[in-house]
Amino acid sequence: MEPNIRNIAVLTSGGDAPGMNACIRAVVRTGIYHGKNMFGVMQGYQGLINNHIIPMNARSVSNILHLGGTILKTARCLEFKEDEGMEKAFKNLKEKEIDGLIVIGGDGTFTGAQRFGKKYGVNVMGIPGTIDNDLYGSDFTLGYDTAVNTIIEAIDKIRDTADSHDRLFFIEVMGRDSGCIALRTAVASGAEAVLLPEKETSLKDLIIKLKEGVNTKKSSSIVIVSEGNKYGGAWDIAKSVKRKFNHYDTKVTILGHLQRGGSPSGFDRILGSRLGFAAVNEMLKGATMQMVGLRGNEIKLTSLDVALHMHSYKLEDDLLEMTKVLSI
Amino acid sequence: MEPNIRNIAVLTSGGDAPGMNACIRAVVRTGIYHGKNMFGVMQGYQGLINNHIIPMNARSVSNILHLGGTILKTARCLEFKEDEGMEKAFKNLKEKEIDGLIVIGGDGTFTGAQRFGKKYGVNVMGIPGTIDNDLYGSDFTLGYDTAVNTIIEAIDKIRDTADSHDRLFFIEVMGRDSGCIALRTAVASGAEAVLLPEKETSLKDLIIKLKEGVNTKKSSSIVIVSEGNKYGGAWDIAKSVKRKFNHYDTKVTILGHLQRGGSPSGFDRILGSRLGFAAVNEMLKGATMQMVGLRGNEIKLTSLDVALHMHSYKLEDDLLEMTKVLSI
Amino acid sequence: MEPNIRNIAVLTSGGDAPGMNACIRAVVRTGIYHGKNMFGVMQGYQGLINNHIIPMNARSVSNILHLGGTILKTARCLEFKEDEGMEKAFKNLKEKEIDGLIVIGGDGTFTGAQRFGKKYGVNVMGIPGTIDNDLYGSDFTLGYDTAVNTIIEAIDKIRDTADSHDRLFFIEVMGRDSGCIALRTAVASGAEAVLLPEKETSLKDLIIKLKEGVNTKKSSSIVIVSEGNKYGGAWDIAKSVKRKFNHYDTKVTILGHLQRGGSPSGFDRILGSRLGFAAVNEMLKGATMQMVGLRGNEIKLTSLDVALHMHSYKLEDDLLEMTKVLSI
Amino acid sequence: MEPNIRNIAVLTSGGDAPGMNACIRAVVRTGIYHGKNMFGVMQGYQGLINNHIIPMNARSVSNILHLGGTILKTARCLEFKEDEGMEKAFKNLKEKEIDGLIVIGGDGTFTGAQRFGKKYGVNVMGIPGTIDNDLYGSDFTLGYDTAVNTIIEAIDKIRDTADSHDRLFFIEVMGRDSGCIALRTAVASGAEAVLLPEKETSLKDLIIKLKEGVNTKKSSSIVIVSEGNKYGGAWDIAKSVKRKFNHYDTKVTILGHLQRGGSPSGFDRILGSRLGFAAVNEMLKGATMQMVGLRGNEIKLTSLDVALHMHSYKLEDDLLEMTKVLSI
Structure with a gap:
């Protein structure tokens, strides 16, 4: 009834x-x-x-x-x-x-x-x-769909400057418990690597991957970091990587709350x-x-x-x- | 094998x-x-x-x-x-x-x-x-997803001017045989009506709908027209409607090839x-x-x-x- | 006082x-x-x-x-x-x-x-x-500044599809008495030619220009037409050009009222x-x-x-x- | 010659x-x-x-x-x-x-x-x-003009979420020696206050301004901080303000390198x-x-x-x- x-x-x-x-x-x-x-x-x-x-x-x-x-x-x-x-x-x-x-x-x-x-x-x-x-x-x-679009538009802009300067960027995106946003935006932006809360990625593997990019003459590299990643936020990871791999000028961007807004x-x-x-x-x-x-x-x-x-x-x-x- | x-x-x-x-x-x-x-x-x-x-x-x-x-x-x-x-x-x-x-x-x-x-x-x-x-x-x-976003961004802009002038807009979108784009963009843009190739909509019904909008004090109305619509393109429909319903200033936009492009x-x-x-x-x-x-x-x-x-x-x-x- | x-x-x-x-x-x-x-x-x-x-x-x-x-x-x-x-x-x-x-x-x-x-x-x-x-x-x-941005974003999208198909596009922009919008957007979008209300451009010269583009292997051409142009709107001009120059597939877009809107x-x-x-x-x-x-x-x-x-x-x-x- | x-x-x-x-x-x-x-x-x-x-x-x-x-x-x-x-x-x-x-x-x-x-x-x-x-x-x-547009689009997005949550946002923009970007984007985004490298703004005045916003029932407040500001970056300022004014939930965003990119x-x-x-x-x-x-x-x-x-x-x-x- x-x-x-x-x-x-x-x-x-x-x-x-x-x-x-x-x-x-x-x-x-x-x-x-x-x-x-x-x-x-x-x-x-x-x-x-x-x-x-x-x-x-x-x-x-x-x-x-x-x-x-x-x-x-x-x-x-x-x-x-x-x-x-x-x-x-x-x-x-x-x-x-x-x-x-x-x-x-x-x-x-x-x-x-x-x-x-x-x-x-x-x-x-x-x-x-x-x-x-x-x-x-x-x-x-x-x-979720809007957030992905917002993030990749931001990464596209960062790619412009990364390419112009031969830089390595670590970009932190939302997702404390779920790597969904990080994984999808990594694919959608052509990121060189992604660090997810659900998955252990060794720093060693990450550095190997970045070195391959150097060998294949990539002019810039972008690593997407989910905020819930085990190694800490993008700043911590950037610091750890920089100690062992210093080919590029390394920069960090935390996208933050702009990921929530927008039409x-x-x-x-x-x-x-x-x-x-x-x-x-x-x-x-x-x-x-x-x-x-x-x-x-x-x-x-x-x-x-x-x-x-x-x-x-x-x-x-x-x-x-x-x-x-x-x-x- | x-x-x-x-x-x-x-x-x-x-x-x-x-x-x-x-x-x-x-x-x-x-x-x-x-x-x-x-x-x-x-x-x-x-x-x-x-x-x-x-x-x-x-x-x-x-x-x-x-x-x-x-x-x-x-x-x-x-x-x-x-x-x-x-x-x-x-x-x-x-x-x-x-x-x-x-x-x-x-x-x-x-x-x-x-x-x-x-x-x-x-x-x-x-x-x-x-x-x-x-x-x-x-x-x-x-x-398809990009085209929908491109179209609704264009309609959002047209809505600005439609609202400012109390206008009725007919907007023609792609889809000769399929109303998929027209139907989805109509929902996504809050259009007052949509004309589809798969479906007969009588002009009479359309005009009734538009008059209801006047009664409920809508400051503008937008009708999405699929290019394959039986009444012809947006221009023909606008003309037919105008003959019987002239509350608003009536305008037509054919979105055309910009629907195919964009990042x-x-x-x-x-x-x-x-x-x-x-x-x-x-x-x-x-x-x-x-x-x-x-x-x-x-x-x-x-x-x-x-x-x-x-x-x-x-x-x-x-x-x-x-x-x-x-x-x- | x-x-x-x-x-x-x-x-x-x-x-x-x-x-x-x-x-x-x-x-x-x-x-x-x-x-x-x-x-x-x-x-x-x-x-x-x-x-x-x-x-x-x-x-x-x-x-x-x-x-x-x-x-x-x-x-x-x-x-x-x-x-x-x-x-x-x-x-x-x-x-x-x-x-x-x-x-x-x-x-x-x-x-x-x-x-x-x-x-x-x-x-x-x-x-x-x-x-x-x-x-x-x-x-x-x-x-005015917003309108220029809106128009060039639309032309950028049209350029995508023009390039993919080796096409010639005539794009009509606002400006019945003033070619300001047409001239500026032509420069900002890299248009191959522009037709202005203040200035006589002979069709012959336009066609010469388009042929040069063919010779220098341009994959597409875009002509901006101010709505107040002496030859009539973009449709008329496209028709006249097509009669004498048919290297590309020719298309027309009238940008219309979306030029007025937007943030x-x-x-x-x-x-x-x-x-x-x-x-x-x-x-x-x-x-x-x-x-x-x-x-x-x-x-x-x-x-x-x-x-x-x-x-x-x-x-x-x-x-x-x-x-x-x-x-x- | x-x-x-x-x-x-x-x-x-x-x-x-x-x-x-x-x-x-x-x-x-x-x-x-x-x-x-x-x-x-x-x-x-x-x-x-x-x-x-x-x-x-x-x-x-x-x-x-x-x-x-x-x-x-x-x-x-x-x-x-x-x-x-x-x-x-x-x-x-x-x-x-x-x-x-x-x-x-x-x-x-x-x-x-x-x-x-x-x-x-x-x-x-x-x-x-x-x-x-x-x-x-x-x-x-x-x-410069593109950077201003990029920044205000980001702030518009942040405003969405700031309004939805009654929040106070500190947003750091580029300009180590010149407050031009900060001042212009503050006007263009309707920011409640701006901190510039060329000008001493007392924290006391800033807090008075923010309190006025509370009194006039503003649902959110945004403060633009030029990276060269005397009080340090946006994080430092946010911390200092929070100690004395805690009406809103306070957040910080550093826009970073996305300000350099984009079409x-x-x-x-x-x-x-x-x-x-x-x-x-x-x-x-x-x-x-x-x-x-x-x-x-x-x-x-x-x-x-x-x-x-x-x-x-x-x-x-x-x-x-x-x-x-x-x-x-």
């Missing part, structure tokens, strides 16, 4: 990701299309607790599809991990008769949503929004729109405690339980092999 | 697409990595016939990963459809002892490759390279690299008369026969529905 | 141009900084007549610096050319006690402002905002900010009936009278010469 | 800058147009010493106009500061009968050129190519083309020991002596004032 949901709230939580606004727009307009009252919660779970919940109409989400960041803002919220915080949040929802909650974020966000849904029986749907692409149940998370790519706008559209439709058909995700070219549901307990991204074997073969 | 292939040639044929250079680089370097001699054929099949075939080494494909177009150039070639043309092409390959041929292009390209491979027993592999995303056996063709997106660079890498590896393991494609997150083979005879892209139901629901 | 101005309104009129929002922000915040009440007029002079005038504070112009278009919208307004329209406009300003009016636009905008200022004694300042760069008294008009360049953001800042400061010091402009690296005033009656942009001799010399 | 120059060499030296390739193209093609033999020197002065000097024709500089970096590469060269190094360089030029030398770079480059020209009577022309915009005699140096803006392509064109033309008319520069909209000569001894860029008063007024 379909639930009788009348009022739905949406929030973004955790790190912001490009495409979140496209997704918020889709959630709000799909709800309105079905005659529901829609609400936006500011600053993620903090706004639930602080009762910072605002009514939204179709015009509230005009002209946001193409903007980076999130108009609902986001925050990490310790208070929501406590019973007292959850209680306040529930009280606020109840007061406004909100019976559906859609959360956009990563696994921290889903953990909160799952506990909250279980405890209070609120209908809850999760949408994978994080640039890290590290959630089980969706081939891609919202924001979402077509891929992320479409993904955000599809996921937001599906999350509302599925909720109205009775789904709860589920994550919507993209698998192949189809939108599929995965229970939050499963999404949270399965290991997510596995480094693709062909991509790993390619980082060696294609940079000869 | 693995074939004893020593010399491999690669060509691009049909319309050019961003990511072709990334793919050429992957083909050449993967071959060299395995100790093969690699050749580039200029201007597609025309170069095979004219014996415009040049040896390539690892440095021949340096610094091309990020460039649009194709360094091997491309052309449509009627002569290769004739027996005489094919005969010349084979003679040239034989002379150079080239026993493997990798072609990057669309269905016209594959038709030629298949006939050629069958007739002369040359090992042939196909790589789907076309912005149209209309080939069976691969969720995405090379260049490939991360997605297309990775896709081109994976497909080129796989095409060589599979050929060396014995595959022939196959297309390499991406399905889900994996590289899969499809025989050229099947790829050419199956209907390819089907408009996604949720995307079609979304063009109505999300632009309220 | 300094005038006692308390309430200032700002409007944008004519074609929109990137950087107008940066300029509106500067006007509003500079006024507020000096303790004035600030107002925005919607849709240019039409909003003056329709009394669509809204109070603005510092937050009204938050997060607009980087956006294309104009948040105040713009329109062409015939009614303001009539005495009756002006009378209504003045009545509305008087009612709100607005004693200063700042207009951002081109020469049509300034003509209206000048008549209005003279007739009613309202303090009026003009800011040159148009992508055409055709106003006397400012080396650059707001939006303003650094140059236009700074220019818009400086001009808006200066317009308010100068008005408060007593200036009226003046245009603020950039000359060299300094902000200078020119009376609207002079700005409107002097011939503006003159094609630079060295740039004209360079279109011949540098494309050999 | 015009000198009888037959062979001209061009080199790039110091840090690379976008637009150098456009300039090299203009130098080479202008020389060829006048019937001269043209040469490119690799790696700046080092290539003069090492006799790494290659003949160039019109096709050598095809398709480089739009590329960042420099195809001639660049390096800092200590050896050229010694008499012995200069002697070798001259010997190599003499051997090839090169009687004109055009150098593209900053003041270090010009110092070398001037000494070399004086000592050996070689005809020498300088072109200002550095992103720092710190040379007397030209309103703009080559690469040149229209402005820099035109500037590079004009300067290269003028340098050759003026040399052929007899000029030597001069720098070509842009003043207003005209190309002017300044003797290298004067260019090297005059103080260059002075922070514009209106821009300084605007950083306070416009970010309220």
Whole structure:
């Protein structure tokens, strides 16, 4: 039987990701299309607790599809991990008769949503929004594709100056636990090597690889370093390499927070729109405690339980092999 | 048993697409990595016939990963459809002892490759390279993702001026037989309506939709028109609409050939690299008369026969529905 | 003696141009900084007549610096050319006690402002905002620099596909009366030729030039056509050329309205900010009936009278010469 | 009397800058147009010493106009500061009968050129190519405009995430001795404050400014820090501020070498083309020991002596004032 949901709230939580606004727009307009009252919660779970919940109409989400960041803002919220915080949040929802909650974020966000849904029986749907692409149940998370484009555009610029000066660059990209961004951007930028959190690369092998580049007359070399790499950040690695290999002038760039921003790519706008559209439709058909995700070219549901307990991204074997073969 | 292939040639044929250079680089370097001699054929099949075939080494494909177009150039070639043309092409390959041929292009390209491979027993592999995303056996063709990004960046710019002037814009995008580009860019740009070659949309419905936008106080409206639309191009449709609906100042933009160019997106660079890498590896393991494609997150083979005879892209139901629901 | 101005309104009129929002922000915040009440007029002079005038504070112009278009919208307004329209406009300003009016636009905008200022004694300042760069008294008009960047990015993309196919492209850019955009983008994109409204170029000479390119083995050729060219638009010229020169496959692209949009360049953001800042400061010091402009690296005033009656942009001799010399 | 120059060499030296390739193209093609033999020197002065000097024709500089970096590469060269190094360089030029030398770079480059020209009577022309915009005699140096655009695009992205999280960002940009880049990008990005090498800003004032932003409900704040600032780099300043002002979550980004790269803006392509064109033309008319520069909209000569001894860029008063007024 379909639930009788009348009022739905949406929030973004955790790190912001490009495409979140496209997704918020889709959630709000799909709800309105079905005659529901829609609400936006500011600053993620903090706004639930602080009762910072605002009514939204179709015009509230005009002209946001193409903007980076999130108009609902986001925050990490310790208070929501406590019973007292959850209680306040529930009280606020109840007061406004909100019976559906859609959360956009990563696994921290889903953990909160799952506990909250279980405890209070609120209908809850999760949408994978994080640039890290590290959630089980969706081939891609919202924001990841844009982040890859942002990073390779930065590396293309750095390659210009690296080539002009015969330099070796160490470039640190995001991905504390997952090497997905590092591996993909290494392939996409033609990097000479990549250091990943999941994989031990000996400094010795790295130096051998760089020396091969010298022998084959490469005019510059670029090494992508995932921030979670075992040898420390890009600065530490650069220092260690420099001690033993000093053919090039060595430079370091930490790309930092610009990786999170920017107008979402077509891929992320479409993904955000599809996921937001599906999350509302599925909720109205009775789904709860589920994550919507993209698998192949189809939108599929995965229970939050499963999404949270399965290991997510596995480094693709062909991509790993390619980082060696294609940079000869 | 693995074939004893020593010399491999690669060509691009049909319309050019961003990511072709990334793919050429992957083909050449993967071959060299395995100790093969690699050749580039200029201007597609025309170069095979004219014996415009040049040896390539690892440095021949340096610094091309990020460039649009194709360094091997491309052309449509009627002569290769004739027996005489094919005969010349084979003679040239034989002379150079080239026993493997990798072609990057669309269905016209594959038709030629298949006939050629069958007739002369040359090992042939196909790589789907076309912005149209209309080939069976691969969720995405090379260049499509970049084209979508290029188009939505152009539409974002047009939206600026449309909003500032309360205008109605008709924007024509590529896709003579397939509405894939039009449908996806319509969702990604928040277009108010889209006209597709696969689907009859009555002008009456379109005008109703536009009037709704006026009622809900939209300050501008954008209609995406696929070049293959039944009502003719964007100019004809704009004229027909204007006769019956004249609320806004009406403008037309034909995006044209800029849709084909530009530095490939991360997605297309990775896709081109994976497909080129796989095409060589599979050929060396014995595959022939196959297309390499991406399905889900994996590289899969499809025989050229099947790829050419199956209907390819089907408009996604949720995307079609979304063009109505999300632009309220 | 300094005038006692308390309430200032700002409007944008004519074609929109990137950087107008940066300029509106500067006007509003500079006024507020000096303790004035600030107002925005919607849709240019039409909003003056329709009394669509809204109070603005510092937050009204938050997060607009980087956006294309104009948040105040713009329109062409015939009614303001009539005495009756002006009378209504003045009545509305008087009612709100607005004693200063700042207009951002081109020469049509300034003509209206000048008549209005003279007739009613309202303090009026003009800011040159148009992508055409055709106003006397400012080396650059707001939006022109961004438009050049937008156009060359489009041409770079077209060059990719032109090179890949050995094609001849005719690309039509904006500039009905002034060849400034065409000449500059021709130099900046390395076009083989350019057709300008100010200058007769014989088709014969154009064809000679294109043939030279064939002789020197150019793989593609690009001709920039200003929309105001004497031979008609790019389509007509392409047709005429094709009749007598058919070495390449010939294509035409009309860039159209995407030339007006997009996030303003650094140059236009700074220019818009400086001009808006200066317009308010100068008005408060007593200036009226003046245009603020950039000359060299300094902000200078020119009376609207002079700005409107002097011939503006003159094609630079060295740039004209360079279109011949540098494309050999 | 015009000198009888037959062979001209061009080199790039110091840090690379976008637009150098456009300039090299203009130098080479202008020389060829006048019937001269043209040469490119690799790696700046080092290539003069090492006799790494290659003949160039019109096709050598095809398709480089739009590329960042420099195809001639660049390096800092200590050896050229010694008499012995200069002697070798001259010997190599003499051997090839090169009687004109055009150098593209900053003041270090010009110092070398001037000494070399004086000592050996070689005809020498300088072109200002550095992103720092710190040379007397030209309103703009080559690469500066592109660098500003690159930086503000990065800051726009960071603003997305700063706004979403209510954060305070310190962003370090290039400019060890000159605050030109920092000041301009601060205005162009709407930064809340800027720290410049030329100007003492007390931490106390900075904190007052940031607190005002909190009071006026700014959702994020961005402080631009020039790398040459007296308080140390962005990290040090962030730490000092954090100790006394902890309203926002504080983050730091060092933009680093991506500021040097990227496809040149229209402005820099035109500037590079004009300067290269003028340098050759003026040399052929007899000029030597001069720098070509842009003043207003005209190309002017300044003797290298004067260019090297005059103080260059002075922070514009209106821009300084605007950083306070416009970010309220």
